[in-house]
Amino acid sequence: MHPYESIRTEMLRRINDQSWPAGFTLPREEDLADEFGVARGTIRRALASLSEAGLIERKRRAGTRVVDRRGHRSTLTIPIVRHEIEARGGRYGYQLICVDEAAASPLDPALFDGAPLRHVRCLHLSDGKPFQLEDRLINLDAVPEATDETFETISPNEWLVQRAPYSFIRTALRAERAHQIDQDHLGLEAGAPVFVIERQTRFRDAPLTAVRLSNRADEFEIITESGDLL
Template identity: 35%
Template sequence: MSIAETIRSDIEGRIASGEWKPGFRIPFEHELVTQYGCARATVGKALTALARAGLIERRRKAGSFVAHPHVHAAVLDIPDIGAAIAQRTGSYHFELISSEVTTSDHRSPDFAGATKLRRIVGIHHGRSGPFAFEDRTINLDAVPQARDADFTREPPSTWLLGHVPWSEARHRISAIGAPTEVARRLKVAKGTACLMVERWTWREGIPITFVCQTFLGDRFDLIANFVPGSRA
């Protein structure tokens, strides 16, 4: 193993173990040069590789910092957010804040004819802390078994993907400043840049669920893959 590979492996290990948490400033280049007894170019090579892997952020004149891991989601897919966070951070849990059965949800007119709805509010956590605030409504007329589902044991997104087939979905994605309650729950200042993902799903025209997920802006990526057509 080369010295550059050793430096990279050592830093990766500290990040993976949680010893160096997101936002932690790693030693300056000249400090690593002294520690490993190598050329500055060797240190630069290791840090460049770590930055390309998304593990650190290099800031001019400020140094290098452990990056907040990003959750990647396909624009045209419905991801299992828990699995995505666990894969990226090595840890995941869903904190259920509230759950109630109600008869209306003004945010989604599709539920106008429903007689019973279950509204769930919670936080998706990764190793480094809260990742997303979720406010979800499930149509109990269409999915009666969701009334008794224990979302302290399994997050609603995972439960729905495993139990309820859907035939149609719609996304709406917006850049917002964190509202007061969301900011408090995500432990950031009010107005912090966030990405809000709203999603509706139906089964044969019957509404299944509406969810509004608010992600910290530096921890979520939307990805779309395209295949070129026969004409430009």
């Protein structure tokens, strides 16, 4: 075990047993370095790790404080559907439903304040069965190449990942009653639950795309594991 790890473990202990209670300001890095008998860099390595994990907050001049834990943090990965399906051993299928019927979209075009938009609705299938319905708006000012793309054989999801780097994402996860379009394309009865992922991406303040992905609740879940410190 490396010095910075044992130091981190000791710090964790102090946080857990309240020697360093929530809100407490830790000693300065140099003092900690003295206490533990290591260089400042090593202390910083330990603190960086705790900061990463969300247990402490660091601010210049103000010092390092123990965070008042307001929840569990974890990193979640929302997979590209095709990979998700193939990982489960299914055969991936893609089907375009319609293009440029934006009026029918469950997404709010106001997000793009007036920019010209492309609307795509398509279906991702697992072994020929509907798995995920995708409803997407694309900002043609930001991604002009999308004007000439028909999306007949490639899903906008994959098309965009290849082409458009983003700098900001906002993702919302919800449970919803199936909309009419969900019922039609995912083969659900009225009122059935769907798991909805809604995502907006921007690149330097320009909204690129917004998407609503709806999944049959009986076949979809998101799992995240975090084997933390200690």
